Amino acid sequence: MKSIKALSLFSGGLDSILAARLIMEQGIELIAVQFVTPFFSYEILQDVEAYQAEVKRKYGINVLVENISPGYMELLRKPVYGFGKNFNPCIDCKIFMLKRAKELMVELGASFLVTGEVVGQRPMSQRRDALNVISRDSDNKTVLLRPLSAKLMPETEAEQKGWVDREKLLAFGGRGRAPQMALAKEYGISDYPAPAGGCILADPILSKRIKRLYAGEFNFGIDDVGVTDIELMLVGRQLLVPQGFFTWSAGGEGDSGFWLIVGRNEEENLRLEGLAEEGDVLFYMEDRSGPNILLRRALGALSAEQEGELFALAASLVVRYGRKIDGGFPPEMVTCKRGETSFKIMGEAPEGDSFRAWNL
Ligand code: SF4
Structure with a gap:
């Protein structure tokens, strides 16, 4: 049987760390990708290798870094799903990243995608209907697995084909952070950024x-x-x-x-x-x-x-x-x-x- 590889979207935030780790715990090879634009994580470009080494040391995750600025600047001119409370086009942003992730998935020979999204955690992009729109419009309906909320959502290909044991996935939902923090403790992860920081489009x-x-x-x-x-x-x-x-x-x-x-x-x-x-x-x-x-x-x-x-x-x-x-x-x-x-x-x-x- 060919070995199964997964590609995860990585933001450096706790949810993306935990989602990646949950999949790695199942013996699946995982590569993470951190997208950067001048609106978030751009400082990583100053020393990509140092960032990769830090992520590996702290969380055991291999991360690629890709600058998606040109397409992102374009997106911001007229996002299909509009803006959140500030100038944050969260739904279009996720769709854009996941479209690129799908291409990368194919290039890297991975079989499915992983994100740290949690149902109901964010008002704009993580409502259940928004999560469905994101999977659909990024053309990732069957290949996108959200391990932290998987048990609250329909099975994806990775579960149906037995690559991933659904029983070991989670049913996190809502805005609370306590379950994530408990899981981080279980994994021995204590050094992670505060939630919702980092994207200037969401900064008032x-x-x-x-x-x-x-x-x-x-x-x-x-x-x-x-x-x-x-x-x-x-x-x-x-x-x-x-x-x-x-x-x-x-x-x-x-x-x-x-x-x-x-x-x-x-x-x-x-x-x-x-x-x-x-x-x-x-x-x-x-x-x-x-x-x-x-x-x-x-x-x-x-x-x-x-x-x-x-x-x-x-x-x-x-x-x-x-x-x-x-x-x-x-x-x-x-x-x-x-x-x-x-x-x-x-x-x-x-x-x-x-x-x-x-x-x-
Ligand atoms: S907060 Fe910023 S980076 Fe996060 S989904 Fe929204 S626009 Fe994208």
Whole structure:
């Protein structure tokens, strides 16, 4: 008889760890896959091998890591099943991952898929009807096994064919975490992340920013939103300057705004420098400590005069967010770096604090 292999979706959360372990306990070879996007688990890409070693050491699980960002960015533009409480398209997200997992399953010669989903645990994606939709739309109705809730659900192929002993699967349901914690203890697993952390699309504050980006409130189209935009969303202080602020603007309602990102410390300043791309301008003072400010993708469609006004505003904010001198913010030369070229303009701090209303 050929040896049976399973592929499990792995998020690093306790449920996905336990689901994988339950299947491994039955003597089945299991490979886990951790998908990453700039919305969750992206930091893993900084050192994939270290992450794989950590998962193996802590939980005994072999994990692959795959970056699914391009397709995911696309999904977010118009998820079929909409959004949850924040900007989280959980049902489409699961379908998308499971479709890719099915392809991987075939590539790796695995026979079925495993997830740590629990009936009734999450309001949007783990209601029974949502779980059915996820299996159906990802084309995984027969091959997707959810070991933690298996006894509350119809048999899947893995049980019917006797690859997995259904009796040893579980009937967890609802929002409580006590059974999971007891099982973790049984397996000797104590070091696992808190539930529901990690996805910024479900974060009430960060998701609001991303929602505005995808709502077209920025001065570039949502088709142009890329991974770097999302990475930038998570750095520093964020300002969206309404076009109505500028003398040349017609000031129409719904006009898109210009995006400025203000570094709040040395680390964020360096990060902004590293993430700057063609079409961005970086502003900073050479002779006084203060922030780097990144003006994102504002060039191209503006006249020299319009650019001048925008640059003057960015430079004024560099001074305003910079170090105080004698209790104030006297004018200072600000460098504007655009690709390989740079020039300087005088930055004069704005009067008053009205710019704070632009905080994203
Ligand atoms: S919380 Fe985030 S990662 Fe989890 S299912 Fe929802 S959108 Fe996907």
